Every structure is written in C-alpha cells, then in structure tokens.
Amino acid sequence: MSQNEAFYFNEEEPNKSCLLTLRDIILNxxxxxxxTKKYGMPCFCYKNKMFAYLWVDKKTQEPYILFVEGQQLDHPELETGNRSRMKIFRINPKADLPITVIKSLLHDALDLYRNGIIKIK
Structure with missing residues (x-):
C-alpha cells in the first residue's frame, strides 16, 4: 500500500468510502x-501545481475538499473561514454525495489553470 493510499484506509467508515470516492472523482x-501527499493530507496537482486537498475536519469529523485557489471560485457552499486564499467544500459522508456540485467545482477550479488565470510554470 502506498503512502497516499494509507491515508484513506486509516479512516473509519463512512469517511473512508467517502474519501476514496472523492479521490476517484478528482483523479478522473x-x-x-x-x-501526492503534502502536510499529511492527500494533495491533487494539475500539471504539478497544487489545486485541491482532501481532509477531515477535526471538530466535526466530516471530510472536505480544499480548493487552493478558492478565492477565485464563487459558490454558496464554499467556506472561507479564516483563510485568505483557500476555500473548502464540506461533505456529509452519511448522505449521497452531491456529485454534480463536486464535479462543477472541480471543473471551475481546473479551468483557472487550464485558462491561464493561475500560471503553471
């Protein structure tokens, strides 16, 4: 098992299944x-530029997707918290995943890189 995979399999259900599904959605x-893994969490890069992370909120124990350039994304369910650049999208692991919303957010985030809004070296 790789170091990346170990993160997912160390989680309890229903978070484990939720995070593995989110991973597949992102990678596809x-x-x-x-x-890759950065700061102890799964990090997803587009052409080697970080664009999203998966993590579990320490207080609520619910997974979320963190968008590195979240300040450039506009969606009512994205939370800024005390971050200036990043935003998170919380996931309820006990409910059906909002796949359409997740794919839309990922598409919008990736378009920032594809369209040159966020420069790739």
Whole structure:
C-alpha cells in the first residue's frame, strides 16, 4: 500500500468510502491530475501545481475538499473561514454525495489553470 493510499484506509467508515470516492472523482477529471501527499493530507496537482486537498475536519469529523485557489471560485457552499486564499467544500459522508456540485467545482477550479488565470510554470 502506498503512502497516499494509507491515508484513506486509516479512516473509519463512512469517511473512508467517502474519501476514496472523492479521490476517484478528482483523479478522473483530467489526465494531468496527479496525487501526492503534502502536510499529511492527500494533495491533487494539475500539471504539478497544487489545486485541491482532501481532509477531515477535526471538530466535526466530516471530510472536505480544499480548493487552493478558492478565492477565485464563487459558490454558496464554499467556506472561507479564516483563510485568505483557500476555500473548502464540506461533505456529509452519511448522505449521497452531491456529485454534480463536486464535479462543477472541480471543473471551475481546473479551468483557472487550464485558462491561464493561475500560471503553471
């Protein structure tokens, strides 16, 4: 088992299944997406530029997707919290995933890179 996979399999259900599904959704959005681990959490890069993370909120124990360039995304369910650049999208692991919303947010986030709004070296 890789270091990336270990993160998911160390989680309890229903978070484990939720996070594994989110991972598959993210990785299947574009052939240029790769997964690595940064700051102890799964990090997804588009052409080696970080664009999203998966994590579990320490207080609520619910997973979320963190969008690195979240300040450039406009969606009512994205939360800024005390972050200036990033926003998160919370996921209820006990409910059906809002796949349409997740894919839309991922598409919008990736378009920031694809369209040159966020520069890729």
């Amino acid at each position: 959005q574009d052939e240029n997406i790769t997964e």
